[in-house]
Amino acid sequence: MILNVITTKTMKIKVGDTVTACLFGGELVTGKIERIEICARNSKYGKSVTKCDILKHSNGVVDMDCGRWCYLNQIKSVN
Numbered sequence: 001m002i003l004n005v006i007t008t009k010t011m012k013i014k015v016g017d018t019v020t021a022c023l024f025g026g027e028l029v030t031g032k033i034e035r036i037e038i039c040a041r042n043s044k045y046g047k048s049v050t051k052c053d054i055l056k057h058s059n060g061v062v063d064m065d066c067g068r069w070c071y072l073n074q075i076k077s078v079n
Contacts, residue, residue, distance in 0.1 A: 011078065014051035018079040019062065021070040030079065031064025044069075 013019060013033060020030045038060040039046030046060060052072075054060070060072040 009055055011054045011075070012051065013054055013062070013075065013078055019064070019075050020077045020079060021062075021064075021068075021074045022076050023068070023070060023074060028076075029064070029066060029068050029070070031066035031068060033062050034065050035063040037061050 013036065015033050015036060018030065018032050020028060022028055036049050036052055037044075037046040038049055038052060038057050041059050043059075044061055052060065054072040054075055058073050061069050062072065062075065063069045
């Protein structure tokens with residue numbers, strides 16, 4: 001008997017989490033999330049949320065306390 005096991009990958013973030021992102025050019029930036037916005041494709045502005053799963057919402061941005069921002073798909077780890 002073969003069992004099909006479905007594993008769901010998630011990468012949930014919320015305001016206040018510390019994340020590491022790989023920006024364009026390969027620069028690694030670590031910062032605390034101050035704001036999360038789910039956006040329309042190719043836009044920096046959208047609907048503000050307090051948490052999201054970045055594997056389900058690929059279009060969005062995060063503002064960090066270090067003065068930088070990144071797209072959700074640039075986040076590599078939640079520290």
